[in-house]
Amino acid sequence: xxxxxxxxxxxxxxxxxxxxxxxxxxxxxxxxxxxxxxxxxxxxxxxxxxxxxxxxxxxxxxxxxxxxxxxxxxxxxxxxxxxxxxxxxxxxxxxxxxxxxxxxxxxxxxxxxxxxxxxxxxxxxxxxxxxxxxxxxxxxxxxxxxxxxxxxxxxxx
Amino acid sequence: xxxxxxxxxxxxxxxxxxxxxxxxxxxxxxxxxxxxxxxxxxxxxxxxxxxxxxxxxxxxxxxxxxxxxxxxxxxxxxxxxxxxxxxxxxxxxxxxxxxxxxxxxxxxxxxxxxxxxxxxxxxxxxxxxxxxxxx
Numbered sequence: 001x002x003x004x005x006x007x008x009x010x011x012x013x014x015x016x017x018x019x020x021x022x023x024x025x026x027x028x029x030x031x032x033x034x035x036x037x038x039x040x041x042x043x044x045x046x047x048x049x050x051x052x053x054x055x056x057x058x059x060x061x062x063x064x065x066x067x068x069x070x071x072x073x074x075x076x077x078x079x080x081x082x083x084x085x086x087x088x089x090x091x092x093x094x095x096x097x098x099x100x101x102x103x104x105x106x107x108x109x110x111x112x113x114x115x116x117x118x119x120x121x122x123x124x125x126x127x128x129x130x131x132x133x134x135x136x137x138x139x140x141x142x143x144x145x146x147x148x149x150x151x152x153x154x155x156x157x
Numbered sequence: 158x159x160x161x162x163x164x165x166x167x168x169x170x171x172x173x174x175x176x177x178x179x180x181x182x183x184x185x186x187x188x189x190x191x192x193x194x195x196x197x198x199x200x201x202x203x204x205x206x207x208x209x210x211x212x213x214x215x216x217x218x219x220x221x222x223x224x225x226x227x228x229x230x231x232x233x234x235x236x237x238x239x240x241x242x243x244x245x246x247x248x249x250x251x252x253x254x255x256x257x258x259x260x261x262x263x264x265x266x267x268x269x270x271x272x273x274x275x276x277x278x279x280x281x282x283x284x285x286x287x288x289x290x291x292x
Contacts, residue, residue: 025263026172077171078266092168098212099262102241109244119214 018103027075032144048093054115065149090122158182163193164210190216202231211240226255235276
């Protein structure tokens with residue numbers, strides 16, 4: 001597990017597990033995921049992101065449409081979906097990315113693959129696209145349920 | 158009972174409010190450590206529980222915990238850390254600074270409610286410390 005590729009592959013598997021656990025624990029949702037090979041994150045409304053700062057840093061991004069974000073954070077807070085505003089939904093995506101990255105950071109602390117986290121940042125807007133620079137490796141999973149628009153991506157340097 | 162949550166995430170504050178209100182607690186909110194300290198001071202420590210996030214812009218939850226525990230006026234208030242920091246070293250650091258309990262994100266409302274009740278019922282986190290000692 002010393003090569004950079006293996007470390008990153010390991011991180012990605014842990015990040016996927018952490019996302020699954022965070023959603024299941026906080027919302028009760030048990031989702032199936034599909035791997036998305038595209039280096040482009042499709043149209044979105046809200047995204048939370050955070051840099052995993054190591055010798056070779058990477059950017060973790062979780063994105064959702066408005067309806068999916070409302071559903072997730074309604075389950076989390078017990079509030080009506082329509083009562084959750086833009087700021088809260090964007091904040092929620094930041095918190096979700098924080099939980100996912102924080103979980104893996106704890107597992108990596110004290111190992112050769114340790115990394116630090118930057119403060120999470122949210123982005124909100126209509127029809128946003130995220131694209132890695134040409135040649136950037138992107139790991140990506142998306143919720144398999146066609147009614148949900150939710151994905152997690154890792155842009156690796 | 159009155160509980161203060163110091164947490165930079167609005168969503169997590171809502172979750173804590175939901176848990177606290179279900180337990181018939183009055184829930185006060187602060188978005189950061191400085192605001193949290195101001196509320197504690199303005200109430201002259203008249204709180205039954207403080208929930209602290211660890212990583213916040215400005216003053217961290219751990220820094221605020223240390224300030225609370227150094228101050229004789231507020232030292233008696235049980236403090237629970239609510240955080241994504243889950244490495245054992247971090248937990249020990251919080252306990253050494255005086256945390257009564259530790260809640261790792263992600264959590265269920267039931268887990269949070271249970272720990273909040275334990276904190277206000279016990280106050281000093283005795284059982285939690287024993288669990289750590291016996292690891």
